[in-house]
Amino acid sequence: MSKLDPRPIVQGFYEACSGSIQYVVACPVTRRCAIIDPVLDFDEKAGATATRSADAILAHVDEQGLTVDWIVDTHPHADHLSAARYLKEATDAPTATGARVVDVQALWKHIYNLPADFPTDGSQWDKTFDDGETFRIGELDARVMHSPGHTLASITVVVGDAAFVHDTFFMPDSGTARCDFPGGDAARLWRSLQRILALPDDTRVFTGHDYGQGGREPLWESTVAEQRATNTHIVAAGTEDEFVAIRKARDATLPMPKLILHALQVNIRGGRLPDPEANGRRYLKIPLDAFGRSAS
Numbered sequence: 001m002s003k004l005d006p007r008p009i010v011q012g013f014y015e016a017c018s019g020s021i022q023y024v025v026a027c028p029v030t031r032r033c034a035i036i037d038p039v040l041d042f043d044e045k046a047g048a049t050a051t052r053s054a055d056a057i058l059a060h061v062d063e064q065g066l067t068v069d070w071i072v073d074t075h076p077h078a079d080h081l082s083a084a085r086y087l088k089e090a091t092d093a094p095t096a097t098g099a100r101v102v103d104v105q106a107l108w109k110h111i112y113n114l115p116a117d118f119p120t121d122g123s124q125w126d127k128t129f130d131d132g133e134t135f136r137i138g139e140l141d142a143r144v145m146h147s148p149g150h151t152l153a154s155i156t157v158v159v160g161d162a163a164f165v166h167d168t169f170f171m172p173d174s175g176t177a178r179c180d181f182p183g184g185d186a187a188r189l190w191r192s193l194q195r196i197l198a199l200p201d202d203t204r205v206f207t208g209h210d211y212g213q214g215g216r217e218p219l220w221e222s223t224v225a226e227q228r229a230t231n232t233h234i235v236a237a238g239t240e241d242e243f244v245a246i247r248k249a250r251d252a253t254l255p256m257p258k259l260i261l262h263a264l265q266v267n268i269r270g271g272r273l274p275d276p277e278a279n280g281r282r283y284l285k286i287p288l289d290a291f292g293r294s295a296s
């Protein structure tokens with residue numbers, strides 16, 4: 001980034017049910033913006049969707065006089081439903097995600113036994129970004145870095161001095177994202193982390209999740225220098241092999257996210273809910289024993 005480039009204005013919105021951070025990143029000159037990783041609220045006990053989180057983002061956009069140019073999902077999320085489709089209908093902005101989403105679609109099409117004509121070509125988004133591809137947010141340059149490991153399709157979006165890393169680095173005291181979902185790979189995540197650490201030291205790193213480590217308030221902003229010096233997993237692991245061992249040991253202790261089976265069928269459709277059935281109601285589909293049988 002040259003000294004003349006504007007510094008993006010970043011606003012994070014914390015969604016407490018899933019510990020997700022949603023972002024609005026805006027050009028200070030043109031007031032154009034992108035929304036990154038918006039959440040569609042979902043109460044799994046009632047099967048009820050709501051748009052409180054997305055509407056709070058729309059209210060911010062309105063209050064700040066912003067125009068939405070892009071709605072980006074960094075990957076198909078396993079812990080929440082994406083509000084990308086709802087926000088597209090509200091703003092008319094295009095939706096986008098990483099090009100390798102096609103691999104995640106193929107994987108989950110099989111798990112859900114979706115109909116043969118379910119497209120696995122990324123056509124549910126207006127744009128899928130390849131590694132290194134760039135786009136504009138007003139006068140800001142945004143660059144996409146493929147950063148797999150947590151999923152096959154994860155991307156990091158670098159906008160000026162801000163990197164939206166989502167499920168790669170968490171806050172330094174919380175380490176890194178899990179790699180045990182279908183398509184996850186700890187060695188690939190290690191390589192993605194190294195690519196992020198190669199960004200300039202003062203790059204602002206915005207993570208996608210925070211769970212209030214040790215009871216502290218949720219946080220989501222750090223820097224590349226802080227991550228290199230203090231991230232618990234980076235400090236503990238000097239090599240890829242050591243990182244993979246740490247990551248696998250940690251992942252073995254984690255239960256599946258409670259919404260993984262609800263969320264992926266929506267998120268591989270770009271945030272669309274399944275089509276209504278003949279009675280006008282939409283249904284989610286839950287595969288049984290997809291990850292092995294219950295131990296209890």
Ligand SMILES: [Fe+2]
Nearest residue numbers: 077078150167
């Ligand atoms: Fe995730």
